[in-house]
Amino acid sequence: MRSNHRLTPPLGTTSDRPIYLDHHATTPVDPRVLRKMLPYFSEKFGNASSGSHSFGRDALKAVQIARTEAAKLIHASSEEIIFTSGATEANNLALKGAAHALKGKGRHIVTLATEHKSVLDPLKRLEMDGFEITRLPVDGEGFVSMEMFEKSLRSDTILVSVMWANNETGVIQPIQKLARLTQNKSILFHTDAVQGAAYCVMDMRKTAVDLLTFTAHKIYGPKGAGALYIRKREPNIRLLPLLDGGGQEKGLRSGTLNIPALVGFGEACRLCRTTRKNEIKRVGRLRDCLKNGLAQKVRSFRVNGSEKARLPNNLNISFKGVRSADLFDRLPDIALSSGSACLSTSPEPSHVLKAMGVEEGFRWGAVRFGLGRFTPQKDIDRVIARFASVLPRKGK
């Protein structure tokens, strides 16, 4: 099959297409990523475990390239990358795998109230299995207190899980400092870095992070591929696998590797690494433009979460007395969310904003803007105009 895909941005190129501002939920596959993936669905269909012929060896080579690129994104070595089906699986493997491997030492685990469900729910399961979970609160800006965190660590604490950047507010935790507090205490430090991966520099050579989760479809790769970084150092980190079988991924994740998705994941990591510096500036400018435009042309709102340590593509705001669900109904041409995609079927307002002490009237009105690689300035201008058309003007 010929790779004849044009490099057209997948989004926002025509005025009748809805504007996509929900990049925290998922991102479109970058056309350059797709192009790399396509041959692995057709002529290069081998199984990476089939070492006896060239089909298998070609697949293995492709996986090795993907592993190297995934490692490079976070300055790790390729032996430290375990491929999974996504971040949910990587989080489950990190948390359940570490808890069950370490329960001889202790049964206490520390996390934050504002974590993603794919961290909170595995921990709830562990709680039912006899582990003790401390869920630390956050302040009004979304940060955990360093003192409270340090005090929560005990002699029977085996594991900590704190996300790098929040998927609703974009608030970036002081991961380096937090991880350092667990060092030399033989406590494993896990971070869900899904949202930070595209924008935050992560250098595993200079951090006390032991386990780190990221996923392809939040960084312009395909759905169904993710990774768990497992620090290779003494003493060795031992995890109990979730899946047993063919022994792929060092026995930590049995099952035939999803070669096309992993090839895409690798290329997505490479593109993030090489474009990150410019992209932080570009998307940050657009986000500021959106915020300032809304502040000028639409009535006043509160910004949820710190504006200092925040992902450049995130804006989370609340208009008091306006339900975001009603707003979205009136703006069908803009793809927006009030928070986590996983929660949108349940009518509960965000557990993240609740933990930050955002009062109920504002919680129901939260609007999360997630900008992305293919968001052009004209989309932002149109979004501001559309908000101005459905919400009363400032001062009214």
Ligand SMILES: *Cc1c(COP(=O)(O)O)cnc(C)c1O
């Ligand atoms: C999207 C997301 C996940 C889940 O990732 P999948 O690859 O879809 O399983 C986990 N954590 C965070 C912070 C996310 O935003």
